[in-house]
Amino acid sequence: xxxxxxxxxxxxxxxxxxxxxxxxxxxxxxxxxxxxxxxxxxxxxxxxxxxxxxxxxxxxxxxxxxxxxxxxxxxxxxxxxxxxxxxxxxxxxxxxxxxxxxxxxxxxxxxxxxxxxxxxxxxxxxxxxxxxxxxxxxxxxxxxxxxxxxxxxxxxxxxxxxxxxxxxxxxxxxxxxxxxxxxxxxxxxxxxxxxxxxxxxxxxxxxxxxxxxxxxxxxxxxxxxxxxxxxxxxxxxxxxxxxxxxxxxxxxxxxxxxxxxxxxxxxxxxxxxxxxxxxxxxxxxxxxxxxxxxxxxxxxxxxxxxxxxxxxxxxxxxxxxxxxxxxxxxxxxxxxxxxxxxxxxxxxxxxxxxxxxxxxxxxxxxxxxxxxxxxxxxxxxxxxxxxxxxxxxxxxxxxxxxxxxxxxxxxxxxxxxxxxxxxxxxxxxxxxxxxxxxxxxxxxxxxxxxxxxxxxxxxxxxxxxxxxxxxxxxxxxxxxxxxxxxxxxxxxxxxxxxxxxxxxxxxxxxxxxxxxxxxxxxxxxxxxx
Numbered sequence: 001x002x003x004x005x006x007x008x009x010x011x012x013x014x015x016x017x018x019x020x021x022x023x024x025x026x027x028x029x030x031x032x033x034x035x036x037x038x039x040x041x042x043x044x045x046x047x048x049x050x051x052x053x054x055x056x057x058x059x060x061x062x063x064x065x066x067x068x069x070x071x072x073x074x075x076x077x078x079x080x081x082x083x084x085x086x087x088x089x090x091x092x093x094x095x096x097x098x099x100x101x102x103x104x105x106x107x108x109x110x111x112x113x114x115x116x117x118x119x120x121x122x123x124x125x126x127x128x129x130x131x132x133x134x135x136x137x138x139x140x141x142x143x144x145x146x147x148x149x150x151x152x153x154x155x156x157x158x159x160x161x162x163x164x165x166x167x168x169x170x171x172x173x174x175x176x177x178x179x180x181x182x183x184x185x186x187x188x189x190x191x192x193x194x195x196x197x198x199x200x201x202x203x204x205x206x207x208x209x210x211x212x213x214x215x216x217x218x219x220x221x222x223x224x225x226x227x228x229x230x231x232x233x234x235x236x237x238x239x240x241x242x243x244x245x246x247x248x249x250x251x252x253x254x255x256x257x258x259x260x261x262x263x264x265x266x267x268x269x270x271x272x273x274x275x276x277x278x279x280x281x282x283x284x285x286x287x288x289x290x291x292x293x294x295x296x297x298x299x300x301x302x303x304x305x306x307x308x309x310x311x312x313x314x315x316x317x318x319x320x321x322x323x324x325x326x327x328x329x330x331x332x333x334x335x336x337x338x339x340x341x342x343x344x345x346x347x348x349x350x351x352x353x354x355x356x357x358x359x360x361x362x363x364x365x366x367x368x369x370x371x372x373x374x375x376x377x378x379x380x381x382x383x384x385x386x387x388x389x390x391x392x393x394x395x396x397x398x399x400x401x402x403x404x405x406x407x408x409x410x411x412x413x414x415x416x417x418x419x420x421x422x423x424x425x426x427x428x429x430x431x432x433x434x435x436x437x438x439x440x441x442x443x444x445x446x447x448x449x450x451x452x453x454x455x456x457x458x459x460x461x462x463x464x465x466x467x468x469x470x471x472x473x474x475x476x477x478x479x480x481x482x483x484x485x486x487x488x489x490x491x492x493x494x495x496x497x498x499x500x501x502x503x504x505x506x507x508x509x510x511x512x513x514x515x516x517x518x519x520x521x522x523x524x525x526x527x528x529x
Contacts, residue, residue, distance in 0.1 A: 001039040006087075007046060013091050014047040018099030020069035021049060026056030032158055035081060036062035049098060060152070060159065066093045073147035076140045080155025084127030089136040089153075096144045104141070104188065111192050111199070112145045119149045119195065122175040124156045124168050129348040130253055130267050131185035135172040138188035157351050167422060169444070170339040170349045183339045185250060189287055200309040203287070207311030210283070212302050213239040214521075215512050216313055218290050219321030221247025222498050223488025225273040226505030227319045227512075232280040234513045240277065241288040241305065241313060246270030247323045248451075248489070249498065253347040258499055269498070290322065293461040299482045300519040316521060317512040320458070320471055320479070320486040321505060324451035324496065329361060333417030333424075334447070341424025341444050342417060346370040353444045355379045359427050361414055362448035368392035368400050370448050381406045382440055384429055386413055386449075417445050453490045466492050477508035483519070485511050 002010065023040045027033035037054060044052040056064065060079040067075035076097075082090040096102055102109070121139050125132035139151035156163045156171060166175075174181045182194070193199040215231040217224045220242025232238040244250065252266030277284060288311065294304040302314040326344045328334060334342055343349040346360070350373060358378050360371040363385030369392075371383045383390075383400070388411045390397050400406060409429065415437065416428040427440045453470045455463075464472040464480040471479060471486040473493065478485055487504035489496045 025064035026058035028061035033062040080158035126351040204311035212314040216315030220245035223501040223505035224321035227509040230509030322454040324489040357442040358444035363390035367448035
């Protein structure tokens, strides 16, 4: 199962074990069970603190638990093979079960250990899902630090009948005590916030205790991270308040146009952004969703940002970098069948549609790339583009048209996504030339039609917005309000690209620096008076 390179890497990691780890497998007579046995035997052979047994009696086969030898009440179960994107999750589970400390704040571990109640999690993932590892690792950590929490992590394609029976049509999909708990990417802090009702109040109280920042960056994507690095290096106290650090980059798979890096992936880049910001004394506040901006009454005064958890922060200058989100079609059936056949991440959810018929809406780069990727998994792809021609790069169009199981419809307006009440069963589109409506029978629809700026919270702030809701900025990233700057996909700057967002974030930071050195702080103004 493991090649020599992977064995060497795993052996190096296992050297960090502090106490024995037990692997207990429940296997059948199938090929996947044989592979699971081979994997566990190879792992156990790499370190004398790891033992493997094959006398488990769990109904899911193949599956295996990882547990502390000293405390069998703390365990996590993998059902199926945790390879691909989940191999790192497997390594971390081994290390944490073996006493190696996780890289989380002590207060997070304390919060996990203090949870009261019994929580039985079941979570479905796919090996190509780049959003799944965060959820897998969060649940693993929680299960290994609280004996009243169990986590069963299920590779969907191995248990296809179970996936269909439970109506799982998008991953990551998380169930708690048999009921749907959440669909989509979550970190441990987000899961804790849903379980621990006092978490929001405590976060708001911590905000209240903070002194005003010289620079507050709202948003933690490429633009926000770049802004924070630049302002902290100038010596200004800097805070970053983000709904989720990494932003939309977390939902991006292959990145091939980030100059000097031929290929990387969104979650990896997001981790690197967080690590870079973490090299400095930046106050990062995650799970902080801004709800209102109150500009300073006077030039040089403090701006106020309010948050959904009730928290409030103040700063002499603010950099708005809240990014954008996937645009919805806005047609009947889209919201009703979201995660029931309507999806937005082909990499995550594509494996769940193996052999089925799907549609991709959108003929730009994202849409065409999605159609190409899905064509290798599903039975048939219909790409639907509103315009009279595809807008993707020619090299992508050429690749798309070479695929035999793809149909391309242009000048076609999607008017409805239909379903049987529980899942998608078709799509209706109008031929814009003739006005005729047509129906396509299918099981899944992947929407890839661009972005919407996250600016609803700014509507009453006085910040000037374009007709498309983007923040209007000048050549120096300044808004119409003194001391308030903006950068990245949330602004009117054209071409929504990672590398451009980083440059704009850096520029906004330099503009904030220039603003701060030219304007006295409120305390200095008071002393002068």
